[in-house]
Amino acid sequence: MSSAPPVAPPRPSSNGDVRAQPPAFEGAKGAIPYKDSDAHALWAVVSLMLGILVAVLGFFALMMWVDAHNAKNAADRAAAKASSATPGATSDLGALKSYAGAAPSNADALAAAHKSFPAALPAAPAGPVANINLVLKDVTVQIAPGVKYAAWAWAGGAPGPVIHVRQGQLVKITLTNEGAIPHSVDFHAARIAPDKAFGDVMPGKSVSYTFRASDPGVFMYHCGTKPVLMHIANGMYGAIVVDPKPGVLPPTDKNYVLVASEWYLSADGLGAPAQFNLDKAHARMPDWMTFNGYAGQYVKHPLTAKPGELVRFWVVDAGPSIDTDFHVVGTIFDNAYPFADLSNPRSALHNVQTVTVPAGGGGVFDVKIGKPGIYPFVSHAFAAVDEGQVGLLKVGNVEGTMSH
């Protein structure tokens, strides 16, 4: 084994280590030494990677510019749209015509002759089962003196009949559709699979379902067929009172049920019946707002109480879209049960002035008025009063009326 080595022998370094010839590149201690060609390859790789990095950064910069450009264009389009509302596919809200307050010359006589919706809470049926029959019908209703509306409502008009049951009763609903199109009924008092119970009923058909009235309060019921906004606005709503167990609430002398709602009219309704106006409903610009379906009916025909009686208002806001800020002028709620929560009456409010009843919700309010007089009840969102959501509670044997 005396042949010469194939490469020059290593020479000692200053520290005595043995190094390869030439030491062109030295990696970590113990790394394999590189030759010139290795170094060139490495630099090529590094250059390539730097090139890719520059390209990627350039791409992101371009995307950011495109985003900014698009955002500017969108802002320009929004500004242009805001500055020049165009009729057509979108609603021109500025062109909506209000028929609020439209009235014939004999409006006062018509209001006096109007048979007001019975606000007094009817008795709850005895026994373990409450059988409720509801009939849906296309009817022309009066929503204000001389103002006719082609409603999709109930056999008796709008709202539907006040339903009164006791907590724990089984409620059997039978719904008959005498209208021209499919309808349904959704009970907020029910804990039930809506896809099974609240399905559409074809014209001429009936359907039944049952639910346990396990939660006390006052609840909305309404047609839930699409478009729900239109079915509710056309009159398909009502209230169900579920009495709590005896002794839970203070005993009352009078119980009144009020269903608040809005009407959106295509015309004034003084000649031909008005119909539903979708643009106004979307803009929440009602022509009329009512308690129990007719503007100001309890101004001409006040609800009554004797001085010192405890009067309970069971209020539902059927909407379809606007809340009711319930208030009785001249007094303060002795008890208010916001959202009609009667499950825990210790959470009731006392001595409060105005309580909101949300669209699709309820509220229960007790007043005890000692002084005889005329006490208006309103939604204190006062445009609602101008549009008809006002009534009077006449306490004692007093003369006259008062519109607020």
Ligand SMILES: [Cu+2]
């Ligand atoms: Cu309906």
